[in-house]
Amino acid sequence: MQDVVEKVYEQVVARNRGEAEFHQAVREVLESLDPVIAKHPHYAEAALLERLVEPERQIMFRVPWVDDAGNVQVNRGFRIEFNSALGPYKGGLRFHPSVNAGIIKFLGFEQIFKNALTAQGIGGGKGGSDFDPHGRSDAEVMRFCQSFMTELSRHIGPSTDVPAGDIGVGGREIGYMFGQYKRLRNSYDAGVLTGKGLAWGGSLVRTEATGYGAVLFAQSMLATKGESLEGKRVVVSGAGNVAIYAIEKAQQLGATPITFSDSSGYVVDEAGVDLELLKQVKEVERGRVADYVERRPGARLVTGGSVWDVPADVALPCATQNELDGDAAATLLRGGCGVVSEGANMPSTPEAVEAFLAAGILFGPGKAANAGGVATSALEMAQNAGRTRWSFEKAESKLAGIMQDIHDSCVSAAEEYGRPGDYVLGANAAGFTRVADVMISHGIV
Ligand code: NDP
Numbered sequence: 342m343q344d345v346v347e348k349v350y351e352q353v354v355a356r357n358r359g360e361a362e363f364h365q366a367v368r369e370v371l372e373s374l375d376p377v378i379a380k381h382p383h384y385a386e387a388a389l390l391e392r393l394v395e396p397e398r399q400i401m402f403r404v405p406w407v408d409d410a411g412n413v414q415v416n417r418g419f420r421i422e423f424n425s426a427l428g429p430y431k432g433g434l435r436f437h438p439s440v441n442a443g444i445i446k447f448l449g450f451e452q453i454f455k456n457a458l459t460a461q462g463i464g465g466g467k468g469g470s471d472f473d474p475h476g477r478s479d480a481e482v483m484r485f486c487q488s489f490m491t492e493l494s495r496h497i498g499p500s501t502d503v504p505a506g507d508i509g510v511g512g513r514e515i516g517y518m519f520g521q522y523k524r525l526r527n528s529y530d531a532g533v534l535t536g537k538g539l540a541w542g543g544s545l546v547r548t549e550a551t552g553y554g555a556v557l558f559a560q561s562m563l564a565t566k567g568e569s570l571e572g573k574r575v576v577v578s579g580a581g582n583v584a585i586y587a588i589e590k591a592q593q594l595g596a597t598p599i600t601f602s603d604s605s606g607y608v609v610d611e612a613g614v615d616l617e618l619l620k621q622v623k624e625v626e627r628g629r630v631a632d633y634v635e636r637r638p639g640a641r642l643v644t645g646g647s648v649w650d651v652p653a654d655v656a657l658p659c660a661t662q663n664e665l666d667g668d669a670a671a672t673l674l675r676g677g678c679g680v681v682s683e684g685a686n687m688p689s690t691p692e693a694v695e696a697f698l699a700a701g702i703l704f705g706p707g708k709a710a711n712a713g714g715v716a717t718s719a720l721e722m723a724q725n726a727g728r729t730r731w732s733f734e735k736a737e738s739k740l741a742g743i744m745q746d747i748h749d750s751c752v753s754a755a756e757e758y759g760r761p762g763d764y765v766l767g768a769n770a771a772g773f774t775r776v777a778d779v780m781i782s783h784g785i786v
Contacts, residue, residue: 554713
């Protein structure tokens with residue numbers, strides 16, 4: 342990295358000790374910015390990079406609640422309002438025991454560039470808690486969500502900060518949080534959260550959007566080579582919201598997804614995933630992947646290793662950060678994989694990304710490939726503001742247009758900065774310049 346950029350990175354490490362994922366996310370963006378700063382040195386003036394890596398606001402709070410046995414539980418809540426140059430802070434809430442300040446900060450930082458790429462006028466934020474919804478009753482999840490929102494409600498609003506779902510936060514949790522927000526504010530501010538139910542301000546296609554978008558991004562990358570997903574074998578990790586709808590769109594486009602996973606193991610179904618069964622197990626019963634295998638002859642459960650051990654043409658990491666390391670990348674490449682489109686946030690380690698770029702395969706980084714979710718959240722906000730509701734077809738066609746535009750912006754930026762086909766550089770450079778130009782217009786704030 343150039344001196345000026347290296348200095349910023351060193352300061353980030355010194356100021357945010359122990360936050361390895363945040364360091365990783367910052368390093369990846371800063372490395373990409375070398376050619377951008379070399380061509381446009383004014384982006385490094387007035388401490389613009391230093392301001393960009395420092396969240397505008399970080400909120401951390403106690404979340405006390407009572408479990409079904411009458412015991413008082415205490416979790417920690419977070420909201421990082423990272424950058425509001427382009428619009429209200431926007432980004433999901435994650436409920437998972439691994440959540441800490443560094444995880445939320447890395448996600449919030451990525452969100453700035455992702456949201457800029459969507460061109461929907463949204464800033465970057467992220468939040469969550471170390472609460473684990475697994476094994477909790479609906480009543481416990483409700484009490485937790487109400488306590489969490491009691492504090493969070495002071496900080497958010499339709500023009501200020503608009504959270505959505507992420508790992509462990511789906512329609513049920515958004516419902517409980519919206520109910521509590523409405524009660525506290527005595528105001529039906531539908532635009533304060535996205536990912537809402539269809540009967541109370543949600544948008545058609547929001548549930549599907551992240552997974553669909555990641556597959557549409559893969560399709561756009563393949564189209565640059567005159568290819569498509571038709572007939573391709575696809576490995577998918579995760580079995581949550583993003584994974585399920587990535588599988589659905591891949592099937593619609595003629596590909597055959599053959600794997601999915603959760604933290605208990607992974608499933609290989611050579612005949613192609615039975616999506617209705619998977620939805621029943623995961624969305625309705627909130628079960629484990631083993632429940633699928635019990636009801637599906639021919640499918641097998643593997644409890645060691647990862648889905649990346651299964652040879653395929655296309656890989657869609659849709660579970661969590663750093664789930665695909667350098668060894669897994671080498672295995673995928675040996676198995677003939679030519680396309681990776683990241684449904685999750687930062688699922689590939691730096692070594693894996695390096696291996697994909699060195700091999701010259703089509704690699705779509707999360708901040709571009711999974712931007713369909715937040716883009717459709719912005720469409721939900723637009724519908725709430727206009728008190729209107731679009732058809733599935735209209736929302737899906739808007740999503741497809743946005744994904745194609747994001748793809749094309751990455752391609753042009755990669756060409757402009759001398760590395761055609763490098764979607765990592767393309768996404769970071771295109772997202773950065775949009776935010777940086779507006780930060781310069783707004784002065785030192
Ligand atoms: P869900 O909670 O719906 O599903 C997550 C899936 O990944 C589950 O199958 C879960 O298994 C698995 N998983 C999560 N953490 C781990 C872990 N540490 N080890 C192994 N498996 C794990 O979340 P989403 O599908 O919404 O999110 C998946 C990814 O996509 C995340 O990286 C998220 O940030 C990203 N993303 C999500 C968006 C959205 O709109 N939802 C938008 C953009 C990105 P288990 O249940 O066993 O924990």
